[in-house]
Amino acid sequence: MKSFFKYVLATITGLIIAGVLAICILFGVIAAMVSSVSSSSEVAVPANAILHISLNHDIQDRPEKNPFEDLDFKGFKSRKTLALSEVVGRIAYAKNDANIKGIYLNLSDVAAGFATLQEIRAALEDFKTSGKFIVSYSEVYTQKAYFLASVADKIYLNPEGTLDFKGFNSSTLFMKDALDKMGVEMQIVKVGTFKSAVEPFILNGMSPANRQQVESYLGDIYQSFLANIAAARKIPVATLFAIANDYKIRNAEDAVTHKMADGLIYKDELLAELKKRLQIKDKKDIPSIALVDYKVKEAPKGDFNTxxxxxxxxxxxxxxxxxxxxxxxxxxxxxxxxxxxxxxxxxxxxxxxxxxxxxxxxxxxxxxxxxxxxxxxxxxxxxxxxxxxxxxxxxxxxxxxxxxxxxxxxxxxxxxxxNLQNLLNNKIGVRFEGVKTGKYAGLMTELDKPMTADERVIVQAGVDRVYRTFTKRVAEGRKIxxxxxxxxxxxxxxxxxxxxxxxxxxxxxxxxxxxxxxxxxxxxxxxxxxxxxxxxxxxxxxxxxxxxxxxxxxxxxxxxxxxxxxxxxxxxxxxxxxxxxxxxxxxxx
Missing domain, CATH: 3.90.226.10 (2-enoyl-CoA Hydratase; Chain A, domain 1)
Structure with missing residues (x-):
């Protein structure tokens, strides 16, 4: 009887917890729906305004819409996402929007890869052809943020702020020792001298071939990074390389000395400059709209049947x-x-x-x-x-x-x-025993024993065949x-x-x-x-x-x-x- 009441009480408690969670989610969904409905309409763009771009949200090619995006209640605040096409499209629209007089870049870190940033940077460069201004200000510039900020007519930094400019690094976590301690052996079959996906599981450091390829593509991407900044700031690439290599920008003053920034100002001084550019009297607020709220609707273009x-x-x-x-x-x-x-x-x-x-x-x-x-x-x-x-x-x-x-x-x-044999047998004392109707019936499914030489030959042959197909597909497609x-x-x-x-x-x-x-x-x-x-x-x-x-x-x-x-x-x-x-x-x- 005591056991019966214990299970009944546990069941009731579980139902109560589930009910509370369901109610929380329901209220959250309702709140998000209300917020979505209220935000779905266009936000009016004030006259003589600036477009405020912070990019303090995820940028993906096409993020799945999150129903909790506008949800904000105690202990939970959502992160907004924007599609790359939305970022680029809104900057392009602002170029010809009579109400938008310029852009204020307020960048610290940007959650995107360099190819994505390149497309955003191109949109900013195109915006400048309109004759409108771009002003950038931040307390902290990461290298990705500065890559975009370098397009600006003026780059400002907080007097006690930092501009991170030290070159690129890319590191890999190697787990061989940890796997050895756990008694796990990763059995590898591959094609490709440079195919290093397996290295973190079987080595404690980069192979010479892997280091060669990383140095090559990382160096090439870095040169592109420097070339873009050099063109915008009119600083030779060699000079930028030396600034980063010797870590010459160690404080805000250094950024101005090396012409990476145009001035050191506080936020109130930035606002004063923006007002001057917009010809606004001191006591009036600066009309502005954030990029995430700049949901303008263009007139339909093109034939929908084409x-x-x-x-x-x-x-x-x-x-x-x-x-x-x-x-x-x-x-x-x-x-x-x-x-x-x-x-x-x-x-x-x-x-x-x-x-x-x-x-x-x-x-x-x-x-x-x-x-x-x-x-x-x-x-x-x-x-x-x-x-x-x-x-x-x-x-x-x-x-x-x-x-x-x-x-x-x-x-x-x-x-x-x-191969989990050592882990299962010797570390935690677990063993498997079974029956097979064929010699290879357990191929790639028996993880408690190493592959035999014959099994490895079979798997390697499969990998070789896929590689031959891969190279054939590329050869046919690229006509080489x-x-x-x-x-x-x-x-x-x-x-x-x-x-x-x-x-x-x-x-x-x-x-x-x-x-x-x-x-x-x-x-x-x-x-x-x-x-x-x-x-x-x-x-x-x-x-x-x-x-x-x-x-x-x-x-x-x-x-x-x-x-x-x-x-x-x-x-x-x-x-x-x-x-x-x-x-x-x-x-x-």
């Missing part, structure tokens, strides 16, 4: 349906088929931002790109990264666009099978020999600028240039740009989604910039089969 479709593929490549941070082969293949069969769609821009993933899923999507190319133009626009499987799905396109600082290439294949692909393949990572010289991409430029090229190839002028897949309403998505999606939304809000580490762990635990992925997650600081 479309250039922009299809977004962002994240790691897996089989199945797409989800947050995952390119699902079923989703993208289905969309490519629809675009191929839709007579209104005259050309396609395939926007790829992916480090790769499943070899099988990559080939499934490659097939649909190949079929689409036979009936209408398809142009690939590479984002921050389009490498390994991300390059595989791009290779068949008519033409490929990338930024100088896009990460691409990594034409290589690997398989990684853990398989031998030439192999010579620049071997898993090696390249910058977009290097890839152009090697023939892996055709043009340097962002998505706007890719759209123009797609329309030109289709020989159309009066067209409408339409984005795919069709965007789902966030609230219907919430009501129809699994608990996994809700967990992702909340994890992103709570973890912020650290969410990518959570994603990496999830990726490692879910990967299976033969993979085509980048050497590791590339983060440039």
């Amino acid at each position: 479309r250039v479709a922009v299809l977004y593929a962002e994240g790691e490549i897996n089989s199945g349906e797409s989800s947050e941070g995952v390119i699902g082969s079923e989703t993208i293949s289905r969309e490519l088929r629809k675009l191929r069969e839709d007579d209104k769609v005259k050309a396609v821009v395939f926007r790829v931002n992916s480090p790769g993933g499943s070899a099988l899923a990559s080939d499934v999507m490659w097939r649909e790109v190949e079929l689409l190319k036979k009936v209408k133009p398809i142009i690939v626009s590479m984002g921050d990264v389009a490498a390994s499987g991300g390059y595989y799905i791009a290779a068949a396109a008519d033409s490929i666009f990338a930024e100088n600082n896009t990460i691409t290439g990594s034409i290589g294949v690997f398989g990684m099978i853990p 020999s398989v031998a030439q692909v192999d010579s620049i393949g071997q898993g090696r990572v390249w910058s977009g600028k290097q890839a152009l010289a090697l023939g892996l991409v055709d043009r340097i430029g962002g998505i706007d240039k890719a759209i123009i090229a797609a329309a030109a190839k289709a020989k159309i002028k009066d067209y409408k740009v339409v984005e795919y897949p069709a965007e789902k309403d966030p609230f219907s998505s919430l009501l129809n989604s699994s608990t996994e999606k809700v967990k992702v939304w909340f994890a992103k809000e709570q973890l912020g910039d650290s969410y990518r580490y959570y994603q990496t762990i999830q990726s490692v635990t879910k990967n299976s089969g033969i993979l085509m992925k980048l050497p590791y997650e590339i983060t440039i600081n």
